Amino acid sequence: MLTIENGSLKGVTRPRLNNITLSIDSGKLVGLIGPNGAGKSSLLKAIAGIEPASGRFSWNQQLLSAMKDTERANTLSYMAQDDIPQWDMTMADIIDIGLLKRRISRSERQRRIDNVCATLNLSEFNGHSIQRLSRGELQRVLLARALVAEPELLLCDEPTNALDIYHQLNVLQLLKKQSEQGRLVIMAIHDIPQAAEYCDELILLDKGELVCHGQPFEVLTKANLAETFGVHADWICNKRGVAWQPRPL
Numbered sequence: 001m002l003t004i005e006n007g008s009l010k011g012v013t014r015p016r017l018n019n020i021t022l023s024i025d026s027g028k029l030v031g032l033i034g035p036n037g038a039g040k041s042s043l044l045k046a047i048a049g050i051e052p053a054s055g056r057f058s059w060n061q062q063l064l065s066a067m068k069d070t071e072r073a074n075t076l077s078y079m080a081q082d083d084i085p086q087w088d089m090t091m092a093d094i095i096d097i098g099l100l101k102r103r104i105s106r107s108e109r110q111r112r113i114d115n116v117c118a119t120l121n122l123s124e125f126n127g128h129s130i131q132r133l134s135r136g137e138l139q140r141v142l143l144a145r146a147l148v149a150e151p152e153l154l155l156c157d158e159p160t161n162a163l164d165i166y167h168q169l170n171v172l173q174l175l176k177k178q179s180e181q182g183r184l185v186i187m188a189i190h191d192i193p194q195a196a197e198y199c200d201e202l203i204l205l206d207k208g209e210l211v212c213h214g215q216p217f218e219v220l221t222k223a224n225l226a227e228t229f230g231v232h233a234d235w236i237c238n239k240r241g242v243a244w245q246p247r248p249l
């Protein structure tokens with residue numbers, strides 16, 4: 001279980017995160033939603049320990065900041081939104097970085113890399129320099145790097161934003177499966193209908209504040225959507241899925 005008590009992060013003009021308190025059980029896919037600048041990436045970075053936040057961030061009652069590097073590497077993986085390496089490395093080299101600090105055999109390493117590449121349709125790029133990959137292919141490589149560690153807690157910052165629709169659905173199903181295997185997966189996502197359809201819970205942020213945390217139907221109310229995104233939204237739910245028709249207020 002992830003517990004955050006009074007998580008705060010300073011910004012330039014206002015807090016990027018202001019006293020966020022919440023807890024989330026393992027075995028869930030959780031969507032972080034909110035308008036641009038709401039604090040979604042800041043919250044993921046604060047949980048991952050990439051940005052020094054105040055407050056307490058604990059995993060199964062243990063403070064994440066107090067964990068040793070290896071223990072932390074065994075616990076969580078973080079996929080950044082923009083983490084495009086500028087140097088020339090192969091796809092496998094990049095994915096292998098996700099296994100730093102892991103004590104696993106060379107054959108297990110290779111097995112995991114092959115598996116994750118197959119799952120994300122990356123096998124054809126084996127041996128390719130990452131400089132020759134498209135934005136969407138690279139985004140899948142960055143997700144592979146986070147997934148290969150098989151972490152208990154997986155933090156993904158907009159893992160689908162550069163992907164075509166086939167790969168968006170593939171990644172959402174994959175993340176759902178990860179949660180069904182007992183992991184906690186938290187992803188920032190802008191696509192509200194996809195968040196509603198795939199996530200067990202949503203966390204709605206606005207201006208660094210926690211607006212609402214709960215099941216999609218509890219969070220995606222007309223009032224919350226109007227207040228945070230400034231849109232009026234009609235929902236259409238039928239057998240083919242969930243859609244919405246947002247209009248400016």
Ligand SMILES: Nc1ncnc2c1ncn2[C@@H]1O[C@H](COP(=O)(O)OP(=O)(O)OP(=O)(O)O)[C@@H](O)[C@H]1O
Nearest residue numbers: 010011012016034035036037038039040041042043
């Ligand atoms: N390193 C930083 N120092 C100070 N302020 C920052 C820093 N990074 C981001 N901010 C500010 O913090 C606020 C939250 O940013 P954050 O990136 O967390 O938003 P977000 O919800 O992920 O937005 P988006 O949907 O645009 O990706 C924004 O107002 C942003 O300008």
